[in-house]
Amino acid sequence: MSNKNTLKIGCHLSSSKGFYAMGQNALKINANTFQFFTRNPRGSRAKEMNLEDVERFLKFMQEHKIEKVLAHSPYTLNPCSADEKNRDFAKVTMLDDLTRMEYLPGNFYNFHPGNHVGQGIEAGIEQIISMLNSILKPEQTTTVLLETMSGKGTEIGSKFEELHQIMEGVKLSDKLGICLDTCHVFDAGYDIVNDLSGVLHEFDEIIGLDRLYAVHLNDSKNPIGSHKDRHETIGKGTIGMDAILSILTHPNLCHLPFYLETPNDLSGHKVEIEMIRTALQQN
Structure with missing residues (x-):
């Protein structure tokens, strides 16, 4: 089972100042992993890769585990x-993102499967499969993760069957995995509480x-099956601290990395991480 010392946990960090700065911020909040956007989350541009920063960060990762x-x-x-x-x-x-990720070999790239916007689930799934088949490469070291979704609007991926269908249709399926979002699956109707x-x-x-590689650890502002997708601070939502601790210590999950996407700033995430580590130590 996970405890305070073996837990792999972090949060979403700003990438504006580069990888090394993100690594330093992770240490400041007692995190040993983190998530970041590859580019402006509401835009399209990405900064040029700073190879010196990348090299510095790769050494930092090794030094600080x-x-x-x-x-x-x-x-x-x-x-x-x-x-x-x-x-x-x-x-x-996405092809550009995956090319960039090879500067950080062996890590994860997460994406939302998308919205079929009225075309129907089957048509949407076929388009997702087509895209993945056109960009995944045998030599890539990055594992691409499909995120479980809440099912709002015409989202694809709120049902495990939909994610399975995508993975089955992709030729290089060994390059794919799943990131389970606790808020999303709960809002989608899966009773993780x-x-x-x-x-x-x-x-x-x-x-x-064996295809589950990561967990987005979020509480939810809404009840099960609401299909709303509104994250809440750990322990303050409808999932609750007891269920969060059950997730962190479950034998099928405790070895995975957990990434907070809760509505908090860096100092707030530090409080959450320490609260979680302390609770695990006391369990």
């Missing part, structure tokens, strides 16, 4: 848009727990 970091695609990407130009934008942007083991059993039957 920073676990696998998770890059997050911008929210503007929609690989299953009804507009071909939007699909092309998603393809080009009262039946966590049952939910994980269902995940294993449909996708396979």
Whole structure:
């Protein structure tokens, strides 16, 4: 089981000052991993790679035992848009992101499967598969993670079956995995509060727990099945601290890296991380 010393936990950090600065901020809040946006989350531009900064950060990761970091695609990407130009934008942007990620070999890249915007789930899934088949490469070291979604609007990925269908259709499926978002799955209707083991059993039957690589650790502002996707600070939402601790210590999850996406600043995340580590030590 996870304890204060073995837990791999971090939060979403600003990438504006580079990788080394993110590593330093992670240490300041007692984190040993972190998530970051590859570029402006609401835009399209990405900064030039600073190779000196990358090299400095790779050494920093080794020295301070920073676990696998998770890059997050911008929210503007929609690989299953009804507009071909939007699909092309998603393809080009994600391909560029994956090329950049190879400067940090062996880490994760997370993306939202997208919104089918009225085309239907099957059409949307086929478009996502098509994009992934066109950009994934046998030689890449980055594992691309499909994020579990809450099911608001026409989102794809709120059901395990949809994620499984995408993975089954991709030729280089070994380059894919899942990032489970606790707020999203709860809002999607999976009862991780009262039946966590049952939910994980269902995940294993449909996708396979060996394909689960990371967890977005978030409380929720809304009740189960609300399909709202509104994150809350750990312990202050409808999931609650007891369920969060069950997630962190579950034998099928405790070895994974956990990334906070709660509505907090850096100091707030530091408080959350210390609260979680202390609670685990006391458990």
